[in-house]
Amino acid sequence: xxxxxxxxxxxxxxxxxxxxxxxxxxxxxxxxxxxxxxxxxxxxxxxxxxxxxxxxxxxxxxxxxxxxxxxxxxxxxxxxxxxxxxxxxxxxxxxxxxxxxxxxxxxxxxxxxxxxxxxxxxxxxxxxxxxxxxxxxxxxxxxxxxxxxxxxxxxxxxxxxxxxxxxxxxxxxxxxxxxxxxxxxxxxxxxxxxxxxxxxxxxxxxxxx
Amino acid sequence: xxxxxxxxxxxxxxxxxxxxxxxxxxxxxxxxxxxxxxxxxxxxxxxxxxxxxxxxxxxxxxxxxxxxxxxxxxxxxxxxxxxxxxxxxxxxxxxxxxxxxxxxxxxxxxxxxxxxxxxxxxxxxxxxxxxxxxxxxxxxxxxxxxxxxxxxxxxxxxxxxxxxxxxxxxxxxxxxxxxxxxxxxxxxxxxxxxxxxxxxxxxxxxxxxxxxxxxxxxxxxxxxxxxxxxxxxxxxxxxxxxxxxxxxxxxxxxxxxxxxxxxxxxxxxxxxxxxxxxxxxxxxxxxxxxxxxxxxxxxxxxxxxxxxxxxxxxxxxxxxxxxxxxxxxxxxxxxxxxxxxxxxxxxxxxxxxxxxxxxxxxxxxxxxxxxxxxxxxxxxxxxxxxxxxxxxxxxxxxxxxxxxxxxxxxxxxxxxxxxxxxxxxxxxxxxxxxxxxxxxxxxxxxxxxxxxxxxxxxxxxxxxxxxxxxxxxxxxxxxxxxxxxxxxxx
Ligand code: SF4
Numbered sequence: 001x002x003x004x005x006x007x008x009x010x011x012x013x014x015x016x017x018x019x020x021x022x023x024x025x026x027x028x029x030x031x032x033x034x035x036x037x038x039x040x041x042x043x044x045x046x047x048x049x050x051x052x053x054x055x056x057x058x059x060x061x062x063x064x065x066x067x068x069x070x071x072x073x074x075x076x077x078x079x080x081x082x083x084x085x086x087x088x089x090x091x092x093x094x095x096x097x098x099x100x101x102x103x104x105x106x107x108x109x110x111x112x113x114x115x116x117x118x119x120x121x122x123x124x125x126x127x128x129x130x131x132x133x134x135x136x137x138x139x140x141x142x143x144x145x146x147x148x149x150x151x152x153x154x155x156x157x158x159x160x161x162x163x164x165x166x167x168x169x170x171x172x173x174x175x176x177x178x179x180x181x182x183x184x185x186x187x188x189x190x191x192x193x194x195x196x197x198x199x200x201x202x203x204x205x206x207x208x209x
Numbered sequence: 210x211x212x213x214x215x216x217x218x219x220x221x222x223x224x225x226x227x228x229x230x231x232x233x234x235x236x237x238x239x240x241x242x243x244x245x246x247x248x249x250x251x252x253x254x255x256x257x258x259x260x261x262x263x264x265x266x267x268x269x270x271x272x273x274x275x276x277x278x279x280x281x282x283x284x285x286x287x288x289x290x291x292x293x294x295x296x297x298x299x300x301x302x303x304x305x306x307x308x309x310x311x312x313x314x315x316x317x318x319x320x321x322x323x324x325x326x327x328x329x330x331x332x333x334x335x336x337x338x339x340x341x342x343x344x345x346x347x348x349x350x351x352x353x354x355x356x357x358x359x360x361x362x363x364x365x366x367x368x369x370x371x372x373x374x375x376x377x378x379x380x381x382x383x384x385x386x387x388x389x390x391x392x393x394x395x396x397x398x399x400x401x402x403x404x405x406x407x408x409x410x411x412x413x414x415x416x417x418x419x420x421x422x423x424x425x426x427x428x429x430x431x432x433x434x435x436x437x438x439x440x441x442x443x444x445x446x447x448x449x450x451x452x453x454x455x456x457x458x459x460x461x462x463x464x465x466x467x468x469x470x471x472x473x474x475x476x477x478x479x480x481x482x483x484x485x486x487x488x489x490x491x492x493x494x495x496x497x498x499x500x501x502x503x504x505x506x507x508x509x510x511x512x513x514x515x516x517x518x519x520x521x522x523x524x525x526x527x528x529x530x531x532x533x534x535x536x537x538x539x540x541x542x543x544x545x546x547x548x549x550x551x552x553x554x555x556x557x558x559x560x561x562x563x564x565x566x567x568x569x570x571x572x573x574x575x576x577x578x579x580x581x582x583x584x585x586x587x588x589x590x591x592x593x594x595x596x597x598x599x600x601x602x603x604x605x606x607x608x609x610x611x612x613x614x615x616x617x618x619x620x621x622x623x624x625x626x627x628x629x630x631x632x633x634x635x636x637x638x639x640x641x642x643x644x645x646x647x648x649x650x651x652x653x654x655x656x657x658x659x660x661x662x663x664x665x666x667x668x669x670x671x672x673x674x675x676x677x678x679x680x681x682x683x684x685x686x687x688x689x690x691x692x693x694x695x696x697x698x699x
Contacts, residue, residue, distance in 0.1 A: 025404075029643060033648070040295050055648070082437075083339075083641055084620075085338060085354065087246065090355075105407075109355065117357065170231075175229065175231060176231075176232075179229065185257065188361055188365035189365045195262075195366065198223065202222060208467035
């Protein structure tokens with residue numbers, strides 16, 4: 001099974017096999033059920049990914065299917081990652097091996113949490129997502145190229161040849177990924193002088209004067 | 210473009226810098242932490258060799274994992290014990306105030322910060338929990354964050370944020386008797402959708418909002434996130450100031466008058482421009498109950514579970530999933546749906562006024578046979594205030610369990626959980642599959658008064674019918690003479 005390293009530095013492209021996960025409004029409680037939140041490190045979260053959905057479907061869940069083991073590009077539908085803000089959700093996906101997501105739309109906090117881990121969440125037209133999910137199902141061994149420079153996803157299928165779909169990502173998050181500035185802590189810490197100026201002008205920190 | 214809104218004013222005041230990625234660095238005035246989303250953030254801070262920049266602007270409590278039957282240490286669950294011990298060690302190491310068990314100030318993070326007066330108008334408030342939107346009730350800009358962002362706030366007292374648009378939700382009229390803020394917000398989410406607020410802050414305004422108490426405003430803003438809006442707020446007014454005056458962490462003395470003057474100036478200007486507006490009539494809203502697996506799948510208690518034909522085509526797949534999961538048939542009235550467990554509590558509805566409303570229903574009645582009903586106050590202060598009024602006795606003599614404060618069965622990270630296919634009437638905020646601790650457990654969201662009504666009836670029932678009865682004494686509402694309700698308004 002291929003193991004992709006955890007994200008680091010500038011992220012301009014990712015190459016790996018796809019994993020289609022159909023369904024709208026898949027919330028973070030489903031991605032990682034609450035009982036897996038009782039941990040003080042994220043290291044062992046992979047086992048909890050979709051735990052309840054998977055046991056319900058007894059081996060038939062996409063995350064359990066033989067052909068998708070080692071896949072790293074998750075392809076989802078509308079409003080993926082809604083619900084609880086738990087960062088355990090993207091962490092669990094990342095620990096399982098996911099390195100990029102393509103979908104119709106993403107919940108805002110989930111999107112931000114992914115960005116902070118270096119996991120791009122790219123959006124595509126519903127029709128294109130459906131085609132992509134279909135194409136992966138037909139040829140699950142095909143490599144996907146997720147290209148943040150060209151803003152497209154390319155499926156390199158031996159059977160069907162190359163197929164490409166345009167994707168979108170807001171310019172801000174895109175720049176952060178391309179430049180490697182998605183790990184924002186250092187940038188924030190660097191502006192301490194400005195921070196002090198802002199705090200000095202806040203009435204509630206200064207006796208409301 | 211929003212201009213002259215409270216959101217704009219607070220945003221501008223807290224802006225530190227524009228970042229290369231296109232986002233804004235925003236100063237965070239109040240950072241709240243708890244045991245679930247902070248340990249990894251402290252660990253990451255240690256890895257980076259950083260310290261906590263403003264430990265005095267971070268406040269901690271423990272809520273998600275605490276048992277509500279016995280809070281003696283060490284907890285029976287070793288994982289829960291480890292999480293609390295880790296929080297205690299992190300707070301001690303970094304000089305952060307922790308309102309722990311038995312301090313008199315412990316409770317659900319979104320209950321204690323307002324009651325201590327920590328949450329104030331004009332602040333930015335962040336917490337590693339999506340229901341941080343609660344604090345917007347004070348005219349603060351408050352939002353949930355992920356663990357990486359908890360690390361950022363600890364390290365820099367700031368966050369990289371993108372500015373939201375502002376939608377004004379204007380509510381005319383007044384809520385009817387027996388209809389509460391919970392019903393209002395479930396109705397709003399039902400109408401605008403669970404995704405309707407993505408990219409927006411919700412400003413709640415209008416006569417019906419002005420008439421709400423602070424606790425009701427907190428219930429409303431609490432669930433803004435369930436409508437997709439990362440933060441929701443109400444402009445500060447006299448109701449806000451009256452609530453805050455005299456609270457331990459609120460400004461006092463000469464500071465108080467200056468604070469009120471500043472707070473008043475923060476409200477959205479009369480000529481403020483909003484990016485969008487939605488309007489509602491409070492008087493037209495009935496007690497609302499969810500029938501499905503998202504908070505947007507709500508209906509009036511007098512309605513029937515929607516049929517696929519009644520829904521937009523893009524809502525039908527999810528509705529199909531909900532019918533199967535909830536085992537509810539389209540076209541059937543929601544009233545009369547039997548329940549197994551009744552839970553009153555959570556950061557949505559675990560405050561004193563919520564318990565009062567539920568107790569008013571429970572008073573003189575009995576929990577129906579076979580139903581497990583329990584009340585979990587939102588904080589130690591709420592518990593003390595409720596006990597001072599004798600509410601615990603009202604609940605106990607009606608057959609409810611009276612528990613110790615915590616998040617409890619809102620998300621069941623502690624021992625309080627549904628079993629198997631049990632179905633709960635719950636005053637919490639999420640009815641997602643598996644949310645209440647059983648992978649196949651089912652949740653019907655409703656107001657605390659409606660939960661109490663379901664507990665005594667044994668099934669979903671319109672609480673207005675019970676409130677109209679002249680002081681129940683019977684053991685079951687079904688046996689109470691309905692005709693005698695005439696003239697007995699609340
Ligand atoms: S009561 Fe529920 S929603 Fe509120 S903080 Fe606790 S777990 Fe989260």
